[in-house]
Amino acid sequence: xWAFIHKLGSPKWFYGISQRLQxxxxxxxxxxxxxxxxxxxxxxxxxxxxxxxFRIIYVHVPxxxxxxxxxxTMAVAxxxxxxxxxxxxxxxxxxxxxxxxxxxxxxxxxxxxxxVPTWGTWWMWDARLTSMLILLFLYLGVIALRGAFASRDxxxxxxxxxxxxxxxxxxxxKYSVDWWYTLHQPASFTLTERPAMPTEMWLPLLIMVVGxxxxxxxxxxxxxxxxxxxxxxxxxxVRELAGEAN
Amino acid sequence: MTPKRKRKLTIILGLVSLAAVAVGLxxxxxxxxxxxxxxxxxxAAGDAPFERQIRAGGMVKEGTVSRNPDxxxxxxxxxxxxxxxxxRYSGILPDLFREGQGVVVVGELQPSGEFRADxxxxxxxxxxxxxxxxxxxxxxxxxxxxxxxxxxxxDSAKSEDS
Numbered sequence: 480x481w482a483f484i485h486k487l488g489s490p491k492w493f494y495g496i497s498q499r500l501q502x503x504x505x506x507x508x509x510x511x512x513x514x515x516x517x518x519x520x521x522x523x524x525x526x527x528x529x530x531x532x533f534r535i536i537y538v539h540v541p542x543x544x545x546x547x548x549x550x551x552t553m554a555v556a557x558x559x560x561x562x563x564x565x566x567x568x569x570x571x572x573x574x575x576x577x578x579x580x581x582x583x584x585x586x587x588x589x590x591x592x593x594x595v596p597t598w599g600t601w602w603m604w605d606a607r608l609t610s611m612l613i614l615l616f617l618y619l620g621v622i623a624l625r626g627a628f629a630s631r632d633x634x635x636x637x638x639x640x641x642x643x644x645x646x647x648x649x650x651x652x653k654y655s656v657d658w659w660y661t662l663h664q665p666a667s668f669t670l671t672e673r674p675a676m677p678t679e680m681w682l683p684l685l686i687m688v689v690g691x692x693x694x695x696x697x698x699x700x701x702x703x704x705x706x707x708x709x710x711x712x713x714x715x716x717v718r719e720l721a722g723e724a725n
Numbered sequence: 726m727t728p729k730r731k732r733k734l735t736i737i738l739g740l741v742s743l744a745a746v747a748v749g750l751x752x753x754x755x756x757x758x759x760x761x762x763x764x765x766x767x768x769a770a771g772d773a774p775f776e777r778q779i780r781a782g783g784m785v786k787e788g789t790v791s792r793n794p795d796x797x798x799x800x801x802x803x804x805x806x807x808x809x810x811x812x813r814y815s816g817i818l819p820d821l822f823r824e825g826q827g828v829v830v831v832g833e834l835q836p837s838g839e840f841r842a843d844x845x846x847x848x849x850x851x852x853x854x855x856x857x858x859x860x861x862x863x864x865x866x867x868x869x870x871x872x873x874x875x876x877x878x879x880d881s882a883k884s885e886d887s
Contacts, residue, residue, distance in 0.1 A: 524855030528821055533853055562734045599819030599846045603829075605761040643737060647745045651752070660760040660782060662829055667851035676853040 488565040490707045491716050497700040504697035511690030518683035535593040537684055540668055541691040543586035546614060547649050549579035549695060553621070554646035557639030567703070569635045570710065572642065573625055574702035578695060580618035587611055598662055606655035607663035610648060617645040631710075762829050765808035768840075775836050781810055782829040782848070790824055803828060803840075814842040821847035 486492045519537030526533035556572035559565050590608070591601040602608065621638045628634035656665045667675040668688075674681040711717050726734075752759065762782035763773045773779055781803060789802035797817065801824075803810045812830050822828065827848030832841045 524857070527854045527856040527859035528849060529853075536853070558734070558737060561737060562730050597819070597821055597847060597849055599821075599844075603761065603846070606759050643741055644744050647741070647748050651748070659756065660762050660764070662761055662846060662848060664849055664851045667853060675851045677855065677858065680853055680855070 488563075488567055490567055490570075490711055491714075493567055494704055494707050497704055501697060501700045501704075504693045504700065508690050508693035508697050511686050511693060515683050515687035515690055519687060523680055523683050524677075529597055532593060532596045535589050536667075537687050539586055539589040539593060540684060541687045542582045542589065543611070544688055545691050545695055546579060546583040546586050546611075547652060548692070549575050549582060550614060550617070550642070551646060551649055553579065554642040557642040560635060561639050561643075566710070567707070569639070570706040571699060571703050572639065573635070574706050575695075575699050576618055576621045576625070576638075578698055578702075580615060580622065582691075583611065583615040583618055587615065600662075603662045605661040605663055606659045607652065607661050610652045610655050613648055614645075614652060617641065617648060621645070765803060765805045765810040768810055768834065769808040773834050776833050778831070778833060780829055780831050781812075781834070781840055782827070783810065785822070785824050785826055785828055787824045803830060810840055811838070812840045812842050812845075814845050816843075816845070818845055819847040821849055 487496075515537065520534055523534070523537075525531050553572045553575055556568040556575075559568040560572065587608075590611075594601050594603075621641050624638045624641055625634045628637065653666075655661060656663055668681060668684060674684075708717055708720075762780040765781070765783050767773060768781060773781070783803040783805045786802040786804040786809065790799065791801070792799045796815065798813070798815045799818065800811070800813050803812055812832075814830070814832075822845060827850070829846040829848060830840060830842040831844040831846070834840050
């Protein structure tokens with residue numbers, strides 16, 4: 480177990496294993512997202528009150544899940560980088576920030592589009608929406624911090640600290656609908672409880688959620704590989720790799 | 726783990742938990758402002774200011790919606806099943822607005838106890854249902870609301886202390 484984790488920390492070994500894993504995640508992600516999209520948008524039943532606007536859930540919920548999961552992953556990678564000085568954790572954290580910001584934006588945007596026909600407003604400063612907007616700003620802060628330092632090491636440390644402290648926002652987002660009065664309804668789809676909808680509605684949603692997670696892993700593997708080549712460009716094995724390719 | 730790494734991990738955990746406590750206390754102190762709306766109980770208890778823009782929320786009481794046939798004026802009662810709040814509104818209601826549905830009304834509370842709304846927003850719960858299922862339930866003499874999970878009832882228990 481420890482040997483495996485140690486190996487995972489080596490950029491060269493990670494570069495090799497990710498090359499083999501990556502295609503699988505791409506295939507599974509694309510298949511699941513394609514199946515989930517068609518199923519959710521065309522075949523799943525509409526809601527008895529909201530009609531077809533309910534179908535926004537098939538984009539809204541997976542992107543909101545991912546927005547929060549990516550931030551937690553980034554914070555954990557930040558701790559690993561700060562305590563154990565494992566560079567690959569920092570590379571992964573650096574490349575997943577833009578995807579996390581994009582997912583947060585998608586969930587806010589799809590939520591706003593959903594809010595117009597159902598609630599009658601596209602934005603309301605309720606606890607859930609506001610804490611999600613703060614998450615977007617935290618992502619933008621992490622991305623900006625990485626670009627704000629001349630030395631990469633200082634940038635990495637500053638971004639890691641912001642991610643670790645910012646992770647406090649995640650339980651606030653999750654429980655905001657339980658702790659306070661909000662316009663947003665409580666969660667209808669969680670890992671721990673039975674979904675508050677029939678199978679023909681939640682099954683395509685589950686497929687979309689798993690597909691989005693595979694997409695996240697595939698993108699992160701791909702971008703981490705690029706980041707490895709960029710940062711280790713002077714290492715011997717990278718030069719040999721480049722020599723082979725030429 | 727080397728002592729140095731252990732110390733670093735302790736510092737990080739310490740800082741994050743301190744920050745968490747700080748945020749937690751701030752949110753606790755601001756809880757009255759974070760709540761999106763006043764419930765009819767809070768309004769009846771005199772917690773809400775008069776003639777200032779506030780929001781109130783609850784369920785539209787069954788059988789209380791009366792529309793003026795010549796204008797967009799509408800009157801209804803918002804209830805949390807303990808206290809009632811009379812609401813007057815003139816304008817277009819959201820599609821989801823109906824009796825028994827959750828709403829948030831934005832407007833001013835009058836000293837007479839009546840609420841003058843400038844905007845009515847519909848809330849919905851987390852239970853989604855295909856129309857055929859909802860119809861079948863109604864044919865069988867149930868309301869879809871009877872099949873809600875416990876979570877949807879939790880609103881009434883929220884922050885009675887604020």
